[in-house]
Amino acid sequence: MNLSSLLLIWYQENKRHLPWRETTDAYTIWVSEIILQQTRVAQGMDYFYRFTQAFPTVQHLAGASETEVLRLWQGLGYYSRARNMHKAAKMVVEQYNGLFPTEYNTLLSLPGIGAYTAAAIASFASNAPYAVVDGNVYRVLSRILGIDTPIDSTEGKKLFSTLAQEHLDKTEPAQYNQAMMDFGAIQCTPQSPRCEDCPFAEQCVAYRTHQTDILPIKSKKTAQRKRFFWYLDIWNDHYTYLGQRTQKDIWQGLYEPLLIEAPLSEIELLQHPTVLALHGEIVHLSPVYKHVLSHQIIEARFVKIHIAQENALLESMQKISDTELNHYPVSRLIDKYRKE
């Protein structure tokens, strides 16, 4: 039996019942796909419901403010994806009369939609014959077929998309793509794949040659940059001060307390000109919060400072009462500090 037939049989017995699979509405599928790019299904479900309840249609999303969108996205990370969704929603309303496209190439022209998302939407919404290619597909195909071409090389990317398209069941593209994703998530997992009860056990090259912990191969190790943040959590009675991150960097559009980015010791920080100019009282120094992003490791500490009067240093920041603090989207790092 060929790969796609076996996969579809496996899917009938093992498929996950997910709310975005009960619909062919391209907008809903798009929301679920973008959310699932940065989180596992269990965590993504809650975000999916909150997002689609707040913005049930593309018109609702297009009409929202960027702050509202980021606030709902808070905690998911990769905030540029939320900003791109917002831009794409506006384009759909302006250029496509609010009808979310389902045609592959049109989808590719929208911000934040790459080959994977376009294939997912086109196949799930209109059963168009486009194979999704993501980490699951790289893993499953490289193991079953025994391919050791690095998946992050230009050659590898080309090879795996050709193979994915070749193996796609053109009569059941939506089912096939969903089957591939579930198979990668449930059976052929990155660590400890369930080879003993796998329908591909007899033909899977990686299993037969004991290479499941080697395949797929990645050539480059992503370099991680280390950054040091000192946040000045300044309070004046029931008010605090937040600035918006506007520069092209992580967390663009999110809010944060006054930041000194430098690898300073505690003593150096307390003698820093900005801290001295605040003329405040240091109330608390937090321990180090280590926050790992895909290409960066941030070591952050928070200094809680009470000030008795307004300070010119804070003029460019927003003065926010403690009751309104939750309206402002912040990074997961700041959220964690606040909760603790």
Ligand code: SF4
């Ligand atoms: S036999 Fe193991 S490695 Fe091969 S496809 Fe099945 S689960 Fe994946």
